[in-house]
Amino acid sequence: MVTLKYLLPLASVLAFGHALEVPMTGVNDWGGRFEGKFVFTIPEEVSGWEAVLHFDEPVTGLTEWMGDVVKTANDNTEYILVSKPHTGIQHVGQTLTITVQAAYSGSAPPTGKGTLVNMAHDGQTVPPAPTVPGTKYNYAEVLEKSILFYEAQRSGKLPATNRIPWRGDSALTDHGQNGEDLTGGWYDAGDHVKFGLPMSASVTLLAWGFLQYADAYEAAGQTEYMYDCIRWPLEWLVKAHTGPNELYIQVGDGGQDHGFWGRPEDMTMARPAFKVDASAPGSDVAGEYAAAMAAGYLVFKDKDPTFAAQLLSNAEEIYKFAVTYKGIYSNSVNQAAAYYRSNAYEDELCWGALWLYMATNKTSYLTEAKTYYPAEAGPDWGQSWDDKGAGCQILMYNITGEQKYKDNIEATFTGWLPGGDIPYSPKGLAFRSQWGSLRYASNMAFMALLAADNGVHTTEYRTWAKSQIHYALGDTGRSFVVGFGVNPPTQPHHRGSSCPMMPTPCSWEAQQHKGPNPHTLYGALVGGPDGSDSYTDSRNNYINNEVACDYNAGFQSAVAGLMHLSMAGQLP
Structure with missing residues (x-):
């Protein structure tokens, strides 16, 4: 069922970078009733569309088969259609023909024009973040966009301050x-x-x-957003x-x-x-x-x-x-x-x-x-939603200062750093697991920064943490963070961002759409490549291209740590 409250004003979305407008052609007159066609040649990938049909005089009883009429102007001169699930996916070079039939009251059929809106554009923009001189990547921008990712994951009644234009109240x-x-x-x-x-x-x-x-969040202008982020x-x-x-x-x-x-x-x-x-x-x-x-x-x-x-x-x-x-x-x-x-x-x-x-x-x-705390604690497998060993080692050492906890930290990172038990990809990713490979490397990068803050192999651990986070940000020639850096992922495995703007219907056809997701899921860290640095940007690739709340958590905190170090002039 189409929900009218989600209908967007035409000016609020981008239509192919400009208005894709065509006249009504192929008119057949049956005396008081007519048929006409609006023929659009598709210039870019479309995952859902809205068509605004305008006539120079009122028409009534309008019918057509490619979309659903969701709004009619009071004087019956304008009709707004949205695509059906099976007609919403249109590829470059295809022709979309909207054929209408309606009644008219004048002496001849009306003239008409149609404007097609690609609902794969939500118009969302992200204001520029501050920069810290001397850094390869804009850490402040990453913090800003990662927080936006968490806002896109919100369930329930959204606040008036919601910054994600394609999200509404849910569940x-x-x-x-x-x-x-x-x-x-x-x-x-x-x-x-x-x-x-x-x-x-x-x-x-x-x-x-x-x-x-x-201090990193404050310098990035994200302190209040971060309070809101974790309060939710x-x-x-x-x-x-x-x-x-x-x-x-x-x-x-x-x-x-x-x-x-x-x-x-x-x-x-x-x-x-x-x-x-x-x-x-x-x-x-x-x-x-x-x-x-x-x-x-x-x-x-x-x-x-x-x-x-x-x-x-x-x-x-x-x-x-x-x-x-x-x-x-x-x-x-x-x-x-x-x-x-x-x-x-x-x-x-x-x-x-x-x-x-x-x-x-x-x-x-x-x-x-x-x-x-395990009596025979040795190397930890790796910080994750299921494993808190590394975090416990670090907190124990921070609190007590006892050597045995420092020994445990060192044993963990001896295994994680090059030459240890963790295999490395050819381009330098510490590869713990295929499912969410960047998640584990980022979590342990955060742990390494925390250990270094307490004097444990300070330069070595910070250098390693930076290498893992920079791998995700673009050191291999591409970014693994949606909406950030060079050649970022455009098809994350994420249902909401794969759907066109409301009220255009969304279903499994959206998963098969060839182009980028209609909405940029800013700041989301995708699962990441395999052990050979191989990666395919496809929303069907849920192993390497899904996103998750726990993927971003250690990653975002590690980025904040690198920004803190860069501000203090201590970034390796």
């Missing part, structure tokens, strides 16, 4: 099993499921980077804590969701909610929620003390739940296991306790953290 009926309000939060990736574990893990890394490198998911995490021993950890079923290609605004499928509780525990996800909220408390304690206090109160109660009722969340919630299966919960219990210690200074939390 307004998300609720728990007893009707609890679960609207809000972030959609996870290119789909429309809300997964609590990667969402909260992303918040923790973003908050850590904000706390550590606040934090408010959802609070909503998801519906009882002392109850925590919602997912909204939406992955199977049903992945059977739908379209905008989140158009979803009609059921969106069940899943939770962990005393009888079906999830210490890992609860530990991460607690970490995110404790880190959020540190971010907001001066900015908004009331909100900060709410976060801390929830964090402490959730952590108590996590240690009292132990279990792996994906064993309790089968619907999460196919997408974000957890391997253990001890690292999240250590992680959550460390962040609570930093928020409260209660020694009991540091004792808890040491309890769950």
